[in-house]
Amino acid sequence: MKQNENTSLKKHMGIKAKTRVSNTIIYIILVLMTIIWLFPFVSIVLQSFRGGPVKGMTNEIIPSIWSLENYVALAKTDFFRWYLNTLIMALVVSVLQTVIVLCMSYTLSRFRFKMRKGLMRFMLILGMFPGMLTMIILYRVLKDLGLTQANAVPGLILVYVASSGMGYYVSKGFFDTIPKSLDEAARIDGATRAQVLTKIILPLAKPIVIYTVLTSFMAPWGDFVFARYISFGASKGMNVAVGLFNWLSKDQINSSYTMFCAGGVIVAIPVTIIFMCLQKYYVEGVTGGAVKG
């Protein structure tokens, strides 16, 4: 009896020791990953504070001369103009795009009408064309309307918002999970379909509304392709991505590398803070979207 207890105790200890070893290995991996993941971000912040005559790339990981001159130098460039452009785009796009995506996804989730299946299939096929292809014609059309180069901001807003209805999948998946019986009950009580949407569904859809606002707010900060093509060399119409990209071109990198880092930090801070605050909703949207396809 006693021996029996002993062996079971030994076995128990064995499992515990094993867990401890495997947990230690996991901790080591996670710490290493943390270092790899954070190194570039820490490094860009450090580089942005690097003063001295060398403005290009160096071997200094930790700067030998600390200074704020890169941030001061930003004021002399068009950087804050780009920043304002991007901020305006992000704010307007996040509102309009959310409205459009919600209209689209709610309709496709809740209504059963004749062309519904066909419409969804059509948009699926449409989405298989590289969107970049439309850039050439959109540029020419916007140019005729006077919405390119220095006036690129309204043009870009139009481009981002107009086709945003195609990205309805994630929020449709969310609406699909809200029981239909809620709608039916409200309809029996005499609510119109519009009232069902505004009074019943929207309050329940807060997470997906926040998710849509968040993702559409973040998109203009990172858009590079359309922004570059439509602003086409006019500094006043660029967004931060296009402007900062040019600072790393071959002929500018030696004079503006540290300034790029400073600009990058100023761009990244608000976006990252907003993202981190609303992370919960983002995770919900991403996982929900992936599970439902």
Add this chain to the structure above:
Amino acid sequence: MKITDLEYLKLPKWRRALIKIAQFFISIPKAFLNLFVKIGRFFKKVGLAIGREIKDIILTFKNGDWKTRISYVIMGFGNITRGQVLRGLLFLLFEAVFLFFMFKPTGGLYWLSMLPSLGKEGPGKAYDPIYDTYVTTYNDNSFQILLYGVLTIFFIIAFIITWRMNVKQNKLAQQILDSGKPLKSGKDDLRSMVDDNFHKTLLALPLTGIIVFTVMPIVFMILVAFTNYDGTHDGYSNALFTWVGLENFNTMLGIGNGTKVYAATFGEILLWTLVWAFFATFTNYFLGMLVAMMINKKGIQFKKFWRTVLVMTIAIPQFISLLYVSKMFAQNGMVNQFLQSIGVLKGLDYIHFLDEATPARISVILINIWIGIPYLMLIATGILMNIPQDLYESAKIDGASGWKQYTKITLPYMLFITGPYLLTSFIGNMNNFNVIYLLTGGGPTNAAASTAAGSAGYTDLLITWLFKITTGAESQYYFASVIGILVFMIVAAISLIVYNLMPSVKNEEDFQ
């Protein structure tokens, strides 16, 4: 290849796997065949539907009263005379706008008539007697002709649909009045916009946006693939462009006896695009799942911290993080300079992270892991928590090792649920412009291809190549569109095949 279930179960594992793989490949032609049958059926259905509509239009005319018959020419006439003034006026307004657009000078008819030639007279020189010089005169504009031609065709289709609606409404109104019921008033119509027809109200704006800014541009760009529209034929200021048939496709695919440079480049880039998409998708998938499992393991502390750290790469705009990383690994970047300063690299030696073909390809895949793992970690975390825990407990009781549990429970469950996601992420990676363009710009340049094909590089995907051709010096828009169409065909083929073979293609109604 036909074997019974019993025989199949008797086979050793590797032969079972072989049979599965063989079955997959055997089913591919079948999937294609199915596709063609489906397309055939679709056209048959459309043809029949059009036949029915025409029959109905004729019958309505035959059985209609004079109000209905006049409505065939003056749209909305029946509505107005029967008391539905609002509807009638809208129909009438639409018809007026349509007729005005079609018949005004340089209106719809003009654009349609120019469409087959895309312009007759290009820019020329005219003698200006006042200044005694020759000045350039601009005449037809191929770009506008193509654009407005497409627009006109869309407008005509819209008109036919509206006209058909108008006829149908007359028929209905007649039927309702005959049965002695009152017609809906304008007020009822407005009310139904927020009630029975609320879906039409909601869809109006998004669909208009999609049609104007996506469908029409895509139709236009598909047509461009059959023209010679490029930097030297911009259709207005230097020369007209015109239809060239399948010539661009032949050049790109190396059919006929023209230059084979494009075909060779296309093949090479396509191969790399597929290789890249495969590795980018599956490295992220399995490593992301692994990380999620590590973070979620019982007994691991600070779960939230690890997750937040990883999510940083999602939060920070990619152009900052990827551009910075690409500079870190550049020839005189931080990593190489650091290695030189501590003496690992001698003198000015450097590691060709991003400027030699194979290292660059490996580097982009590795750096993509840095960007991609966090998404998968988030997704996998959500799914792993949903796996019923009793499955693992009973597995443990049966003595299954951790690896066994993973291959028999976790992996099948994950694969089943994320099947559609894997497909979309594979296609997303095929078109992953940001990672490639910001990291390497498609470089290092492929010398064999660069002479003719828009300076394609070794890490260029089809999508970045398309971008380079569009923005390059020669601006061969027609090649950009040919590539776009080919990308579409490849993506569509992959999706169809995989989607039809996937076990988790579920009926969407199951969720409701």
